[in-house]
Amino acid sequence: MNKVDLLITNAKSIATMNDSREVILDNGWLAVQDGLIVQIGTGSTGQPEAITVVDATGCLLTPGLVNSHQHLYQNLTRSMKPNGVTGLTEWFWTYFPMWKELDEEAIRTSVRLGLFELALSGCTTATDHEYIHPFPYLMDAVIEEAAEVGMRLMAVRGSMTLGPELGGVCLPGMAEDEEDVISDSIRLIKKWHDPKPSAMVQIALGPSNLMSSTKTVFTRSAEIAKEYGVRLHTHIADDPDETEYVLEHFGKTPLEVLESLGWFTEATWCAHVVYPSEAEMQRLAAAGVSVAHCPSATVIDGGLPGGPTPVRDLLNAGVNVGIGCDGATAGDHQSMWMETKTALLLSRLREGTVQAMTAMDALWLATRGSAKAIGREGNIGQLSIGANADIAIWKMDGIQYAGSLVDDVTALLQGGPAQVWSSWVGGAPLVREGKLVGINVEEEVSRHTKSARRLQSFSQ
Numbered sequence: 001m002n003k004v005d006l007l008i009t010n011a012k013s014i015a016t017m018n019d020s021r022e023v024i025l026d027n028g029w030l031a032v033q034d035g036l037i038v039q040i041g042t043g044s045t046g047q048p049e050a051i052t053v054v055d056a057t058g059c060l061l062t063p064g065l066v067n068s069h070q071h072l073y074q075n076l077t078r079s080m081k082p083n084g085v086t087g088l089t090e091w092f093w094t095y096f097p098m099w100k101e102l103d104e105e106a107i108r109t110s111v112r113l114g115l116f117e118l119a120l121s122g123c124t125t126a127t128d129h130e131y132i133h134p135f136p137y138l139m140d141a142v143i144e145e146a147a148e149v150g151m152r153l154m155a156v157r158g159s160m161t162l163g164p165e166l167g168g169v170c171l172p173g174m175a176e177d178e179e180d181v182i183s184d185s186i187r188l189i190k191k192w193h194d195p196k197p198s199a200m201v202q203i204a205l206g207p208s209n210l211m212s213s214t215k216t217v218f219t220r221s222a223e224i225a226k227e228y229g230v231r232l233h234t235h236i237a238d239d240p241d242e243t244e245y246v247l248e249h250f251g252k253t254p255l256e257v258l259e260s261l262g263w264f265t266e267a268t269w270c271a272h273v274v275y276p277s278e279a280e281m282q283r284l285a286a287a288g289v290s291v292a293h294c295p296s297a298t299v300i301d302g303g304l305p306g307g308p309t310p311v312r313d314l315l316n317a318g319v320n321v322g323i324g325c326d327g328a329t330a331g332d333h334q335s336m337w338m339e340t341k342t343a344l345l346l347s348r349l350r351e352g353t354v355q356a357m358t359a360m361d362a363l364w365l366a367t368r369g370s371a372k373a374i375g376r377e378g379n380i381g382q383l384s385i386g387a388n389a390d391i392a393i394w395k396m397d398g399i400q401y402a403g404s405l406v407d408d409v410t411a412l413l414q415g416g417p418a419q420v421w422s423s424w425v426g427g428a429p430l431v432r433e434g435k436l437v438g439i440n441v442e443e444e445v446s447r448h449t450k451s452a453r454r455l456q457s458f459s460q
């Protein structure tokens with residue numbers, strides 16, 4: 001019999017995140033061939049011979065975590081104003097003067113650093129929503145870096161098209177011409193979007209929000225998405241400033257406006273959704289719109305009134321919810337493990353009961369929920385036969401988990417801190433025994449610091 005490419009064996013437990021949330025205990029094993037999971041089993045019998053064998057004694061296997069919302073460039077201005085900024089508009093005015101100066105080197109190094117941090121937190125698929133384009137072909141640079149790092153990517157061609165002269169919330173010179181956005185979107189889809197289940201890159205269209213994007217860029221993006229079979233992404237219902245602006249300019253709530261623009265479709269996933277009404281939750285569910293919940297971003301600057309996102313209510317209404325880190329200027333870290341844990345804690349705090357979110361629920365959001373949100377349901381976010389071999393191994397025999405013998409998923413997310421021990425994307429190693437494969441971290445951080453210094457010199 002031919003050898004398979006990879007066999008991970010002797011696992012303490014495997015959280016498959018299949019439809020029945022099955023957890024395999026006692027010497028679980030998993031085989032990979034040609035980038036796909038081809039066999040899963042338990043015990044010593046039936047294991048195939050393999051070219052590479054990884055001993056996962058004392059470890060928990062999960063699907064690689066899936067990040068459904070982020071802006072990777074924001075790690076260049078991380079933690080700059082931890083206590084000084086209140087409200088979304090002031091936040092924009094604080095950071096726009098710096099982000100306006102993004103150059104290609106800044107984008108390339110920040111994408112790399114962001115992906116490294118995500119990888120070490122167990123993430124194997126990233127979403128990057130780039131809505132500021134100070135130079136042409138910015139998304140191409142993002143995609144090239146992600147391919148080089150080896151991370152699966154949902155590349156969201158974001159945009160701002162509503163300049164300050166038209167009442168938009170951005171600085172002079174930052175808004176793009178709508179025609180340029182549309183033609184670049186179509187170019188990117190044709191060049192990079194891979195519809196196959198094994199795709200390493202897919203493209204989505206993402207006007208930033210209703211305060212800085214024209215109505216027509218929303219409607220035209222929806223038309224293009226339908227024509228080319230790509231997805232739609234934006235920020236919505238995420239801050240009182242936005243609600244006030246949208247009520248004043250449109251006479252409706254942000255979600256009502258989004259619905260009127262043709263965005264309530266199964267192809268849409270929205271970041272935040274902190275303020276949905278009961279009726280809006282029902283309509284989101286009926287339309288098949290997903291939500292990317294970014295827990296840290298909703299509390300880190302002092303907490304949003306009425307927040308965080310009502311995840312339990314959304315789930316009960318039938319809305320699919322995934323997890324996202326958001327940018328490192330909103331959430332400061334880029335750890336999917338930490339965001340998953342924070343989602344668990346905030347849901348329990350919000351609802352006042354443990355039942356609001358179990359550890360398994362939280363892991364579901366970070367795997368199956370996020371995969372569905374970005375349109376990859378079935379091929380990532382689960383360890384099942386035929387799925388892409390995007391796998392995270394967590395070492396559960398360290399000090400922080402000593403005494404935890406029963407439930408590794410609960411230990412992973414209620415305990416910690418955790419960093420992934422090893423991970424693979426489509427069967428290719430991303431992290432090996434705690435280290436990024438083939439990456440000189442010191443050099444990468446030093447390169448990134450140069451760009452961060454340059455950008456932060458534009459702080460006002």
Ligand SMILES: [Zn+2]
Nearest residue numbers: 235271326327
């Ligand atoms: Zn965001």
